[in-house]
Amino acid sequence: xxxxxxxxxxDFLHSPGSDPAVSAPRDIExxxxxxxxxxxxxxxxxxxxxxxxxxxxxxxxxWMRYRNLPHAxxxxxxxxxxxxxxxRVIDQLVNGSPLLDRVTIPEGxxxxxxxxxxxxAKMVRFEDFAKVIRDPAFLRHWGIPFDSAEGFLFPDTYLIxxxxxxxxxxxxxxVGRLIDNxxxxxAPLWPDGRxxxxxxxxxxxxxxxxxxxxERETAVAAERPRxxxxxxxxxxxxxxxxxxxxxxxxxxxxxxxxxRRRHLDDADNPYNTYKRPGLPPxxxxxxxxxxxxxxxxxxxxxxxxxxxxxxxxxxxxxSNLTDHNRAVRAYWSKMKKK
Numbered sequence: 540x541x542x543x544x545x546x547x548x549x550d551f552l553h554s555p556g557s558d559p560a561v562s563a564p565r566d567i568e569x570x571x572x573x574x575x576x577x578x579x580x581x582x583x584x585x586x587x588x589x590x591x592x593x594x595x596x597x598x599x600x601x602w603m604r605y606r607n608l609p610h611a612x613x614x615x616x617x618x619x620x621x622x623x624x625x626x627r628v629i630d631q632l633v634n635g636s637p638l639l640d641r642v643t644i645p646e647g648x649x650x651x652x653x654x655x656x657x658x659x660a661k662m663v664r665f666e667d668f669a670k671v672i673r674d675p676a677f678l679r680h681w682g683i684p685f686d687s688a689e690g691f692l693f694p695d696t697y698l699i700x701x702x703x704x705x706x707x708x709x710x711x712x713x714v715g716r717l718i719d720n721x722x723x724x725x726a727p728l729w730p731d732g733r734x735x736x737x738x739x740x741x742x743x744x745x746x747x748x749x750x751x752x753x754e755r756e757t758a759v760a761a762e763r764p765r766x767x768x769x770x771x772x773x774x775x776x777x778x779x780x781x782x783x784x785x786x787x788x789x790x791x792x793x794x795x796x797x798x799r800r801r802h803l804d805d806a807d808n809p810y811n812t813y814k815r816p817g818l819p820p821x822x823x824x825x826x827x828x829x830x831x832x833x834x835x836x837x838x839x840x841x842x843x844x845x846x847x848x849x850x851x852x853x854x855x856x857x858s859n860l861t862d863h864n865r866a867v868r869a870y871w872s873k874m875k876k877k
Contacts, residue, residue: 562588564622568638570703573614580612580632588621589628599625613637615700639698644717646694646827647754651792653692653825657713661701667710677711681718684740688714690747690822693721724828728835744821750834751822755784759853763830767837769845769856778843780812788823849873 567587571580577600584590615637619628642660644653654668671677672688683691692714699716702709726732728746735743753767773780786802787794789810806814810823826834844863845854849870857863 562621564620567619567621569617569619569632571612571614571617571632571637572703575612575614577612577629577632584619584628587619589619589623590625596625600629614703616703637700640701641696641698643696644692644694644825646830647824648692648694649788649792649824650687650689650692653717661705662699662713663702663710664705667705667707668714670707671710671714674711677714681715682722682734682736682743683718684737684743685821687821688718690751690825691721692717692825693724694825694827695720695724721825725831728831745818746831746834747826748818748822750826750830751824752780752782752784752819753833754824754826754830755788756782757852757854759851760829762854763833764836764838765840765842765856766845766854767830767833768840769842771837772841772843774817777816779814779816780818782812785810785812785819785823789819846870 565588567589569580569583569587569589578597581590581593581596581600584596585593590596612632617632617635618638619631623631640660640662642657642662644656648656650672651669654663654665654672657663657668658665672692673686675686678685678688681688681691695717697716697720699713702713722734726734729735730739749767749770752770753763756766757763770780770782772778783798786805786808787796787798789808790802802808803811803813805811809815810819812819840856841858842856844857844860844866846857846863846866847854847870850873855866855869857866
């Protein structure tokens with residue numbers, strides 16, 4: 540009897556969760572909820588094929604607890620394999636790291652596009668995201684001097700543990716990760732390399748808003764300080780910015796991409812810089828670090844106008860309206876020939 544019991548124990552300890560003669564080993568994902576124990580998790584391990592026998596696995600766990608096996612497990616999502624032995628499964632759940640998912644947020648996305656990407660990655664629910672980025676207490680906590688977190692959802696590639704539950708609390712955690720990255724990456728742009736307090740909010744508003752316009756105006760890296768210089772010149776002499784991207788942003792998610800004359804004439808649009816002087820009420824996207832640097836240090840020049848060349852995404856810059864109109868006519872002439 541002892542020999543048979545010993546053989547059964549040896550066989551269980553050295554056998555994979557699934558019989559390789561029946562199915563090839565495969566990776567599986569196990570969700571460990573907060574407060575979960577091996578006792579509550581074992582039925583899922585058996586169902587997924589990570590463990591072959593529920594009772595034998597629990598006996599092994601009781602024996603291992605005498606060797607300081609923790610009672611509660613770390614919450615998260617863990618990758619196991621059906622070809623692993625029971626002891627390796629236990630080791631992964633006790634000592635392994637939860638899975639991290641890769642999420643990329645490109646430069647220049649408005650908040651709603653960022654929210655949709657995070658929702659598609661199963662990081663947030665869009666409705667929670669939309670609520671969190673407008674939460675006054677949340678914005679105060681992160682030192683954001685606007686009525687939303689637009690402009691501070693820093694574009695980057697993130698490795699994030701996908702939340703086990705999607706709710707407002709987990710959305711705050713994910714959004715906070717993006718905003719924290721903004722302040723860390725932009726630290727060299729602020730006095731003393733630290734996040735500005737209330738006395739520095741005016742500069743934060745100016746820099747982030749201007750950078751967001753530059754981000755939407757040009758994708759040519761070398762042009763960013765020059766475009767920032769154009770708008771800095773216009774602001775200095777009190778000239779309307781007349782930036783198409785700001786007007787388009789004010790039209791919201793429903794904008795079809797075709798900016799019409801009636802849109803430019805709409806003085807009720809708070810982001811219409813054809814009708815309203817100065818910078819718009821806030822950022823129109825979340826800019827990348829290059830555009831934030833350009834806004835912090837605009838190129839010094841006399842340009843007040845620019846128009847697309849219509850070829851490679853670059854622009855023709857002009858210091859006076861006559862030269863600008865000539866460049867505009869050249870642009871439309873190229874467009875008509877296509």
